[in-house]
Amino acid sequence: MRASSFRYLLKEGLRNMWRNRVMSLTSIGVLTTCLLIVGAAFLLTVNVNSMVKYVEGQSxxxxxxxxxxxxxxxxxxxxxxxxxxxxxxxxxxxxxxxxxxxxxxxxxxxxxxxxxxxxxxxxxxxxxxxxxxxxxxxxxxxxxxxxxxxxxxxxSGEVADTLSYVQNTVVTLGTIVIIALAVISLVIISNTIRATIFTRRKEINIMKFVGATNSFIRVPFVVEGFMLGFLSALISFLIIWGAYSYLVGAFSTDVSYWLQSAFESVVPFKQVALPLGGFFAGTGIVLGVMGSLISIRNHVKV
Structure with a gap:
């Protein structure tokens, strides 16, 4: 693919987002919310595991x-x-x-x-x-x-049983939340791409009539899905970074001494920033692209 063709397809993908900006914003909002909930579940799981290890060290x-x-x-x-x-x-x-x-x-x-x-x-x-x-x-x-x-x-067997129960519950609920939100995100993004396809159906038919290849028609929609996922991941990461840092700072200074001791085992954000950012980016982009591919396969006969 020539550089000029790639720039055109990228431009078309961004233009699709702008033409359907209401649906695009809705998709970004929903996917961002999903990623935030998943990120919160991830951070909760990491910190519960850290606190369990801390208690184990003191047990x-x-x-x-x-x-x-x-x-x-x-x-x-x-x-x-x-x-x-x-x-x-x-x-x-x-x-x-x-x-x-x-x-x-x-x-x-x-x-x-x-x-x-x-x-x-x-x-x-x-x-x-x-x-x-x-x-x-x-x-x-x-x-x-x-x-x-x-x-x-x-x-102290009761403490051990309670901590183990909390740890297993958090992991189980976190897994369920991730699966459910991934499905919801796919549906929302698919609907967004579907709306874009519907508004451009005449243009797509003309492109097909004059000899445009299947890939040439599909790529702008994939770019749109990619950008929706990437922007959602970026926004989610920035929000959860600020919220997590604020909460940790507030709890570590405004609570009683014994709670401050427990918060010594809280995982610093910089320790999880890279894996969390990678997870957000990978999940957002994969869901965005998958949503696009699903819509293209089901609603564009090219």
């Missing part, structure tokens, strides 16, 4: 040992704990350390535990265990409980 189990165990028994127990799947890190807390930690946790009332050193120490030896995957907390807890010498294993 600990406390393995309390039975009384009367020898140093060799404790060493064997530690080796068995480290061998349990999903165990990331193990720290031994002796009876003496446990008593001191308990005193510190009591604050000004720590003096109440004075005199319990030595044989009167009621705090058992223990191991603090960190896990890799929080959704496997209950299985890990059961495995630890079966180790010889273990008395009680304390773990």
């Amino acid at each position: 600990e189990m406390c393995v309390y040992m039975k009384e009367g165990l020898t140093e060799e028994d404790l060493t064997q127990a530690e080796e068995a704990i480290r061998a349990v799947p999903n165990v990331k890190e193990v720290t031994f807390i002796s009876k003496e350390e446990g008593l001191e930690n308990t005193k510190e946790s009591f604050g000004d009332d720590g003096y109440l535990l004075e005199g319990y050193e030595g044989e009167d120490n009621p705090i058992p030896d223990s191991f603090v265990v960190k896990v890799n995957e929080i959704d496997q907390t209950r299985d890990t807890q059961k495995a630890l409980q079966e180790i010889a010498g273990v008395d009680v294993v304390n773990a």
Whole structure:
């Protein structure tokens, strides 16, 4: 294809958009809205996964040992704990350390535990265990409980179950939303191209009569679909960039301390900007071009 022909086809595609600017704006608006919802679902999923990983890093189990165990028994127990799947890190807390930690946790009332050193120490030896995957907390807890010498294993299983449920729900709903909005976008863009074809049906017949090739007639509509998708992707990216940065900034400065700590795991936009921008551009352009091709195939007999 010569450069002059390519410029003509590109110009025709842009002219089609202008001639049907109301429908074009409608298509851009709908596709932009769809991409924004999909982008929001993507960012939510990424941040939920990040927060789950953050909680996993903070999640600990406390393995309390039975009384009367020898140093060799404790060493064997530690080796068995480290061998349990999903165990990331193990720290031994002796009876003496446990008593001191308990005193510190009591604050000004720590003096109440004075005199319990030595044989009167009621705090058992223990191991603090960190896990890799929080959704496997209950299985890990059961495995630890079966180790010889273990008395009680304390773990926040309810928190693990809740986080896993939220994570799975977000992923499932996000997938459903993406599929539904992709179908809606295809329908809207197809209708826009169909309207363009209808208004130019006489011109298309004349072009066909004088010998224009099928590709020459189709390309302007593909260009129109491409531009609709590209503009929608660009607008969506800019909106979600500004909105996400604003919300993260607002929540990180105007909420209580514990919420600020949770927001430490929020993913910075620059970390997801490239994949999100690529996703927007690819999805917008593919939907735009597909919508054009569907309309051309069904409504233009060339």
